[in-house]
Amino acid sequence: MTKTNVYKGKTFKFGDDISTDHIAPGRLFHLRTNLPELAKHVLEDADPNFSKEVQKGDFVVAGNNFGLGSSREHAPTIIKMAGVSAVLAKSFARIFYRNAINVGLPVLICDTDKIDKNDLLEVDLSSGVIKNLTKNTELKFAPLPDAMIKILNDGGLVQHIEKHKGFNLE
Numbered sequence: 001m002t003k004t005n006v007y008k009g010k011t012f013k014f015g016d017d018i019s020t021d022h023i024a025p026g027r028l029f030h031l032r033t034n035l036p037e038l039a040k041h042v043l044e045d046a047d048p049n050f051s052k053e054v055q056k057g058d059f060v061v062a063g064n065n066f067g068l069g070s071s072r073e074h075a076p077t078i079i080k081m082a083g084v085s086a087v088l089a090k091s092f093a094r095i096f097y098r099n100a101i102n103v104g105l106p107v108l109i110c111d112t113d114k115i116d117k118n119d120l121l122e123v124d125l126s127s128g129v130i131k132n133l134t135k136n137t138e139l140k141f142a143p144l145p146d147a148m149i150k151i152l153n154d155g156g157l158v159q160h161i162e163k164h165k166g167f168n169l170e
Contacts, residue, residue: 005125005149007085007106008133009057013117014046016063020096022046023067023075032074039081056083059123061115063089066107067096076100076107086123088112088130088141101148104156110141125149 022045024038031038043050043060060079066089067075076099079087086106100107106125115121119134128143144152147169154160161167 005153006122007057007059007125008120008122009055009059009085011059011061011115011117011119011121012043012047012050012054013112013115014043014060014062014066016090017065017068018043018046018062020067020069020072020075024072024078032072035074035077035081038074039078042078042082051082054082054084057085058083059121060084060087061089061112062087063112064091066092067100068093071095071099073099073103076105077103080105086125088115088123101151102157104152104154104159106144106152108141108144110139114139125152 023043025041025045028038028041040051066087076096080103084105086108087100088108088110090112091109092107097107108123110130114135114137115132119132122131122133125144126149128141130139130141132139151157151160154163
């Protein structure tokens with residue numbers, strides 16, 4: 001995450017109900033202690049080419065109920081490890097949303113209908129603006145609270161607590 005809270009990258013588009021099994025395939029459960037290896041398979045059940053094509057700074061864009069399923073933190077962790085700067089979706093499963101913030105992965109609730117695969121986006125977490133540079137359009141989302149941005153900038157909740165010797169909202 002950049003200190004300016006602005007990201008730029010291309011999009012990978014997914015539909016509704018992308019589960020944690022789509023993100024971290026259950027058949028690869030044995031890799032949960034080897035997250036770098038598991039990250040090589042991130043989202044492969046939803047898009048077999050995703051892990052080969054994703055680049056640092058890119059975005060995952062989805063429909064409703066992204067991250068439904070199990071409560072394991074592996075799913076948002078390996079998305080972040082793959083280089084994804086943020087996940088944009090119409091809605092998130094609550095536990096996935098919380099786990100994503102905990103591991104330092106921005107998750108943004110917004111209307112994703114006008115974003116297509118391979119669009120180039122610029123996302124500003126503080127202002128709540130998504131610029132689609134491919135289509136020359138803008139979308140809005142609720143800007144993230146300062147406390148949440150602070151946690152994300154620190155790399156996640158554990159890193160935030162370690163850095164500040166506790167939870168620091170100032």
